[in-house]
Amino acid sequence: MSNGKSNFVDVSGAAPRAQNMWPSIVVPKEAIAAEIEHLADLPRPINGRRASLIVHPEAVAPGLGLAPGIDVTINVLKPGEKTFNLRKNSTMVEICVCGSGVATVNGRATHVEKWDVWNTPSMQIHSYENTGDQIWVRLSYSNAPLLEKLEVHYVEEFEGIMPPADANTKRAQVDHASAARARDLATREQITEDGAWLLGYEWLIDVDVIESKSLHWPWAKVSTYLPSVEEFAKGYNGRRLFVLYNPATERRIGTTHSFFATISCSPPNNHHVPHRHSSSAINYYLRGCGYSQVGAERLEWKAGDLILSAPGWAMHSHHSKNESTSALTIQDHPLQIAMESLIWQERMQEPIITLGSQGGFESNRAQFVAAA
Ligand SMILES: [Fe+2]
Structure with missing residues (x-):
């Protein structure tokens, strides 16, 4: 129970806290x-x-x-x-x-x-x-x-069309199309050559709008693209999947502003090289069967199973058995790009990269496109 007073925790010289990595299930x-x-x-x-x-x-x-x-x-x-x-x-x-x-x-x-x-x-x-x-x-x-x-x-949660919180509110009428924005009158000054700026308050309360819509990816359409992923040449070292991309998420390549959703299509006996990322991944298997190696643990899965397949920063790889395998993967990747916390190691011998603020990884796609 709070006593209303702030407390101090002396962390002088303290080691960073070991993170509690949730086990894969x-x-x-x-x-x-x-x-x-x-x-x-x-x-x-x-x-x-x-x-x-x-x-x-x-x-x-x-x-x-x-x-x-x-x-x-x-x-x-x-x-x-x-x-x-x-x-x-x-x-x-x-x-x-x-x-x-x-x-x-x-x-x-x-x-x-x-x-x-x-x-x-x-x-x-x-x-x-x-x-x-x-x-x-x-x-x-x-x-x-x-x-x-x-x-x-x-x-x-409510019945009817009016959210209860909006029932007695009224928005000030501003013709946004023709009116100058107050923020354009506010301070906007670069104060160092490096790029440090000062902006007035109005910049905080009038953020540029990107329309956010509910988008629908019908399976009848998405599924027609899957053979092209599965048939990609043997030896390709990327992931055989499509992102269900919502353009409102821009460079953060998401389905929502927090998550991406991907649909994969792996041929039988497809094996990934272990990798890790600070985003967490949850797979729902649509078809096929296989196993995931997450740290020292091997987890078997089949169509219809849901798996916490990559707890954040856990080294992991996914392996199909003798059938083509498809999964819906959800990962909190766009959120972590926004926080500049998305660290990624695509192959164990390569360095840890902060995706979005450092150059990313390459797959070997180019050599297959050139050979086609
Ligand atoms: Fe992964």
């Missing part, structure tokens, strides 16, 4: 199926949300997740069911894993089917309706654990 398909069944058997909750968080045993509230900064929720809707509206400042990537339904985000309804992926931007009102005749299941990944830890996760 596999959540088997069967456990996910049992939880789906449990959710479907519950009486319908008032807000319509049948949902279970998949929580890592090392997770500590607030902000329970499968990785320290990523939560994964199983969401179930029975035919005809609809959720309340939600508005929150966390962002989501979602994948439909069973059935179909309609996700409405910012007034726009999108019909989604098995293995379709979509994102939900911050503070856009969203809801879900099962318009099909079978159970609709989606996995949603969000950055809520980090916001919960920061004690700034803003969440409103």
Whole structure:
């Protein structure tokens, strides 16, 4: 309990704290199926949300997740069911894993089917309706654990179109198209040759806007691109995948401002060289089977399993067995680029690079493109 006074912790000469690297874990398909069944058997909750968080045993509230900064929720809707509206400042990537339904985000309804992926931007009102005749299941990944830890996760759930917090508010009318921006009148001075600047207050409260939209990557389209990845020449040392890229994330190459989602397609007996990164990765296997080597541990997986496949900074490699393998990977990579914390070691004999502020790594793609 706080006594209202600040305390001092003497850290003079102290060694850096050893990080608690969460062990990699596999959540088997069967456990996910049992939880789906449990959710479907519950009486319908008032807000319509049948949902279970998949929580890592090392997770500590607030902000329970499968990785320290990523939560994964199983969401179930029975035919005809609809959720309340939600508005929150966390962002989501979602994948439909069973059935179909309609996700409405910012007034726009999108019909989604098995293995379709979509994102939900911050503070856009969203809801879900099962318009099909079978159970609709989606996995949603969000950055809520980090916001919960920061004690700034803003969440409103409501019926109707007006968020309760907005009911008695009014925005000052400014014609943004024609009016000069107050920030253009504020101080804007470079004060050293190196590039240190001074900016007035208005620069803090009138940030340039990049439109943030809910985008939909239908499996019917994405899947047509996968053979080109799988058939890439043997000996290619990059990853056989596509990023589901949301242009609002610009150079941070994300699907949301916090996460990227990738869909991979590896041929049978494909083996990665071990590497590591400060971003955490969670894989959901769509097809195939194989194993991951994470530190000293070998974890077996198959289609339908969910795995914390790369705890941040854990050395890891993924290996397919005798089938083609596809996975949805979620990684908090764009967030870490924004924080300048994304350190990466692509091969153990190469140095640690801060991606985004130091030149990155090369794959050997050029030699295959030249040979084609
Ligand atoms: Fe990785």
